[in-house]
Amino acid sequence: MIDFNRPPFVGKELDYIKEAIENGKLCGDGAFTKKCSEWMQEKFDVRHTFLTTSCTHALEMAAYLCDLEPGDEVIMPSYTFVSTADAFVLRGAKIVFTDIRPDTMNIDEKKIEAAITDRTRVIVPVHYAGVACEMDEIMDIARRHGLKVVEDAAQGVNAFYKGKALGTIGDFGCYSFHETKNYTMGEGGALVFNDDSLQEKAEILREKGTNRSKFFRGQIDKYTWVNYGSSYLPSEMNAAYLYAQLEEAEKIDRKRHEIYDYYNEALRPLAEAGLIGQPFVPDGAKHNAHMYYIKVKDLETRTDLISYMREKGVCCVFHYIPLHTAAAGRRFGRFFGGDEYTTKESERIVRLPMFYNLDMKDVAYTAKCLLEYKGY
Numbered sequence: 156m157i158d159f160n161r162p163p164f165v166g167k168e169l170d171y172i173k174e175a176i177e178n179g180k181l182c183g184d185g186a187f188t189k190k191c192s193e194w195m196q197e198k199f200d201v202r203h204t205f206l207t208t209s210c211t212h213a214l215e216m217a218a219y220l221c222d223l224e225p226g227d228e229v230i231m232p233s234y235t236f237v238s239t240a241d242a243f244v245l246r247g248a249k250i251v252f253t254d255i256r257p258d259t260m261n262i263d264e265k266k267i268e269a270a271i272t273d274r275t276r277v278i279v280p281v282h283y284a285g286v287a288c289e290m291d292e293i294m295d296i297a298r299r300h301g302l303k304v305v306e307d308a309a310q311g312v313n314a315f316y317k318g319k320a321l322g323t324i325g326d327f328g329c330y331s332f333h334e335t336k337n338y339t340m341g342e343g344g345a346l347v348f349n350d351d352s353l354q355e356k357a358e359i360l361r362e363k364g365t366n367r368s369k370f371f372r373g374q375i376d377k378y379t380w381v382n383y384g385s386s387y388l389p390s391e392m393n394a395a396y397l398y399a400q401l402e403e404a405e406k407i408d409r410k411r412h413e414i415y416d417y418y419n420e421a422l423r424p425l426a427e428a429g430l431i432g433q434p435f436v437p438d439g440a441k442h443n444a445h446m447y448y449i450k451v452k453d454l455e456t457r458t459d460l461i462s463y464m465r466e467k468g469v470c471c472v473f474h475y476i477p478l479h480t481a482a483a484g485r486r487f488g489r490f491f492g493g494d495e496y497t498t499k500e501s502e503r504i505v506r507l508p509m510f511y512n513l514d515m516k517d518v519a520y521t522a523k524c525l526l527e528y529k530g531y
């Protein structure tokens with residue numbers, strides 16, 4: 156069976172984990188966490204980076220740092236992972252879902268402004284498949300209405316918009332290092348931002364509401380409980396795994412693009428015959444080959460294609476059930492405007508196997524099976 160995903164392994168992970176253990180400090184914010192943070196600061200040109208236990212937790216931190224009051228509204232696409240919404244639900248916010256663009260599956264920047272009310276506080280663009288949302292327009296809307304922007308860049312690590320790293324354009328950016336993402340530590344993520352005035356507040360939030368980070372820097376004699384907080388630090392063993400991946404980020408990126416380009420070329424005849432849709436990358440977006448998907452005619456075709464591929468020994472998957480149609484989505488949010496594309500387009504998506512250690516022979520076989528399928 157050709158798996159849909161396997162966690163990437165580049166080579167030095169075990170050496171670094173051993174080193175972390177020998178360093179005698181397994182809890183968070185040790186040498187490897189520092190290396191990962193500095194790598195991101197430099198590579199993505201961002202001032203503050205906090206490694207976290209997940210992107211969900213990075214989103215929770217961002218939501219908290221937005222200073223929301225219960226009943227405040229947050230605008231986001233309905234076509235996203237549940238965590239995008241959960242983080243804001245935890246703050247008592249109301250989720251206002253808006254429609255996506257059918258070409259990128261990203262939030263439609265032209266449908267945001269109409270959804271703004273006097274309770275709106277935040278816009279959350281999700282960079283689907285590592286393809287940038289139209290950030291110039293989104294930032295312009297946010298600035299004109301005094302709103303914060305939290306980028307869900309879980310899939311957008313090491314992808315760019317007009318030369319800027321995704322996650323560094325809005326007020327906050329949230330990354331995922333889950334095993335299904337381009338670079339991983341098993342479970343993990345990061346919060347990034349540029350505003351110096353938020354550094355201490357973020358440190359306190361991440362360190363159980365204490366000023367322990369300041370204490371470790373020798374800026375105070377003892378640390379104490381100063382505010383609400385939680386525990387968002389990953390262990391050094393996880394950070395060690397991640398650092399091995401970040402060091403080889405280019406190699407991982409190159410391999411993923413090789414897979415992406417192969418699928419894209421091989422399947423073009425199907426697209427040209429009008430049988431499938433292929434991913435679209437707008438000008439100005441430099442994607443990271445996080446995902447390769449095709450779009451088939453409808454839900455029925457998708458179900459049939461996925462089971463056909465399974466018979467051929469290839470695991471293909473779909474996602475997301477639009478959040479506004481889920482029980483929790485109905486309770487915590489509402490959809491603003493018409494659902495022109497969210498439901499319809501989400502039912503057409505088929506994701507193909509894509510991971511660093513995937514053999515190119517398996518990529519070719521997957522494409523061949525798709526070319527042979529007769530049910531489009």
Ligand SMILES: *Cc1c(COP(=O)(O)O)cnc(C)c1O
Binds near residue numbers: 211307309
């Ligand atoms: C993966 C993902 C998340 C959650 O990431 P975790 O690190 O698993 O918490 C959030 N949003 C999107 C869009 C994702 O793809």
